[in-house]
Amino acid sequence: MGSALEQNLRAITIADRLRAEGISRRGFLKFCASTASLMALSPAMVPAIARALENARRPSVIWLSFQECTGCTESLTRSHSPSIENLILEQVSLDYHHTLQAASGEAAELAREMAMQENQGKYLLVVDGSIPVKDGGVYSTIAGITNVDMLNEVAAGAAAIIAVGSCAAFGGIGHARPNPTGAMPVSEIVTDKPIVNVSGCPPIPTVITGVLAHFLTFNKLPELDELGRPLTFFGQSIHDRCYRRPFYDKGLFAESFDDEGARKGWCLYRLGCKGPATYNACATTKWNQGTSFPIEAGHPCLGCAEPDFWDMGSFYRALSIPTEDTTRTLVYGVGTGAVLGAAAAAMARSRKSKAKALHYKVSVSDLEESS
Amino acid sequence: MTSVEFLAWVRGPMFQIAVAIFVVGVVIRLIEIFALGRKADLSKPRGGETMPGIKTIVRRSIPDPGTFKRSPFTIVLGYLFHIGLFITILFFVPHIELFHDVLGLQWPGLPTPLVDAVAIISIFAMLAILANRLRNPVLRFLSNGEDYLVWAATLLPLVTGYFAFHRMLFPYQTMLGLHILSVEILLILFPFTKLMHFFTSFIARWYNGAAFGRRGVQS
Numbered sequence: 208m209g210s211a212l213e214q215n216l217r218a219i220t221i222a223d224r225l226r227a228e229g230i231s232r233r234g235f236l237k238f239c240a241s242t243a244s245l246m247a248l249s250p251a252m253v254p255a256i257a258r259a260l261e262n263a264r265r266p267s268v269i270w271l272s273f274q275e276c277t278g279c280t281e282s283l284t285r286s287h288s289p290s291i292e293n294l295i296l297e298q299v300s301l302d303y304h305h306t307l308q309a310a311s312g313e314a315a316e317l318a319r320e321m322a323m324q325e326n327q328g329k330y331l332l333v334v335d336g337s338i339p340v341k342d343g344g345v346y347s348t349i350a351g352i353t354n355v356d357m358l359n360e361v362a363a364g365a366a367a368i369i370a371v372g373s374c375a376a377f378g379g380i381g382h383a384r385p386n387p388t389g390a391m392p393v394s395e396i397v398t399d400k401p402i403v404n405v406s407g408c409p410p411i412p413t414v415i416t417g418v419l420a421h422f423l424t425f426n427k428l429p430e431l432d433e434l435g436r437p438l439t440f441f442g443q444s445i446h447d448r449c450y451r452r453p454f455y456d457k458g459l460f461a462e463s464f465d466d467e468g469a470r471k472g473w474c475l476y477r478l479g480c481k482g483p484a485t486y487n488a489c490a491t492t493k494w495n496q497g498t499s500f501p502i503e504a505g506h507p508c509l510g511c512a513e514p515d516f517w518d519m520g521s522f523y524r525a526l527s528i529p530t531e532d533t534t535r536t537l538v539y540g541v542g543t544g545a546v547l548g549a550a551a552a553a554m555a556r557s558r559k560s561k562a563k564a565l566h567y568k569v570s571v572s573d574l575e576e577s578s
Numbered sequence: 579m580t581s582v583e584f585l586a587w588v589r590g591p592m593f594q595i596a597v598a599i600f601v602v603g604v605v606i607r608l609i610e611i612f613a614l615g616r617k618a619d620l621s622k623p624r625g626g627e628t629m630p631g632i633k634t635i636v637r638r639s640i641p642d643p644g645t646f647k648r649s650p651f652t653i654v655l656g657y658l659f660h661i662g663l664f665i666t667i668l669f670f671v672p673h674i675e676l677f678h679d680v681l682g683l684q685w686p687g688l689p690t691p692l693v694d695a696v697a698i699i700s701i702f703a704m705l706a707i708l709a710n711r712l713r714n715p716v717l718r719f720l721s722n723g724e725d726y727l728v729w730a731a732t733l734l735p736l737v738t739g740y741f742a743f744h745r746m747l748f749p750y751q752t753m754l755g756l757h758i759l760s761v762e763i764l765l766i767l768f769p770f771t772k773l774m775h776f777f778t779s780f781i782a783r784w785y786n787g788a789a790f791g792r793r794g795v796q797s
Contacts (some may be wrong), residue, residue: 304698372717385660433580433581434580434582444745444750446750447745447746455690456690456691457689457690457691458671458687458688458689458690458691458693460671466692476671476672477671477675483745483750483754484585484750484751484754486749511580514580514582514583515582515586519585519586519589524675524679525672525675526672526754527672527673527675527676528675528676528679529589529590529594529676529679529680530586530589530590531590531591531593531594531595533593533594533597533679533680534639534679534680534681534682536594536597536601537597537601537680539598539604540597540598540600540601540602540605541601543598543602543605544601544602544603544604544605544606544609545605545609547605547606548602548605548606548608548609548610548613549604549608549609549613551606551610552609552610552613552614555610555613555614556613559615
């Protein structure tokens, strides 16, 4: 670290790398154009993106993996065959990443500390996984350091944080009820740094490269929605861009995974599709190099890019169904109502009979006597 | 509270609270009504009770010519929105999913564009009903705060549902959440307001019909 080799590596720009990889300028500009259109930028921005990316030096990236399943890393590194998107990922100087780095043990931690010192205030921090805070954060530690301590330490010197995946963005499965480890998303622990949430379980690789390209081009983070997600990718719902949408509008639904409707590719709403309430780019960018996305493969959307999607009821029950057991409430309600109703009726009857008991007969002669 | 948390709350605990208040309230009121008790009628019956009771329920749902002439607006608009309300509640597929989950009963839904059209007709009928109520001095004199509250509580689920289906105004989670919340407000108000006529109108008609039937009055 800090050697002449490292200095040289840092001086390499994307343009150098493109030449080394034998990728044509035409191919590179095509990538810039598609990135611009993905991020809803004007075509006039394409040369600016190209210029910025060409001249961008390798920014230092520290990637912290906490309570996670490595699915996010798998998604980002393995789902695409070598491509220009990958080049963006390769272009960053990934100084610390559990799964991908060769170093282990103390050497690995040293790499993190050195990257922090050398790029104080400038490095990008990428986090995947939730952070357990219960019982002093003992439920997940790295090199004897709790996740929460490590996050606070590394975040302090970061230029910005990208929370990758629904765990880092919203707490994910660790945060699901009953949340035994007190898992929290990054945004609840670090409050004084710009944070981009790239949610999804896992998130779409193109979204990560898009956010990185935006950061490299404009030196700032993209516009975010109320949940801190880049609006350009999370601005529209799966349902709004779903190719099965016309069937929803017509009221044509698959009712089981093997009925005629399912075979005809009708809407999966009744099978539990959460697409109407899920904001992500799956329906447009798709997965596996644009091959398809879950709904296209015949499975309802789970809503994995939304907070607490594990606690939103069964994946296979329609969005209109309440998340708790309404039948039980109904039965108990009828029982309680019957008891209370009977009590109220008994009270009314007793008042009635008491009132009746107070009646006495009055004859005309009684009235004459009293007057 | 984010829109997602709001939706989770109205789909989760709030829905159960609303259903509990609705059921407990309705059952208490119905039992109170049925347990009021009537003096035993010792006179010799001149006719049956059951059939005249049922007949009256049906007959009083059909306006007689005189009433229709006097207040055609109330009758036409009232029918439009009541039928529209039943169609949108009972035959919109996402609603059927809800009934299936709660009651275990399922029936075929109507094509969504049809339900959509019916919803729009119902909304306009309800707006016209309010206009008629405000315009007609007698109706306005007879109306109190509760009437307007019940009108609003009935209209809101229709309007929010329409907006949610067409994905207008707010992000879908918020709009769907508002729609569910408006239904929950309706459920909570139900046992304590004139909305109880959903049950009591049939009870009252049956009672009237049965009482007359016993006295030999043709219904």
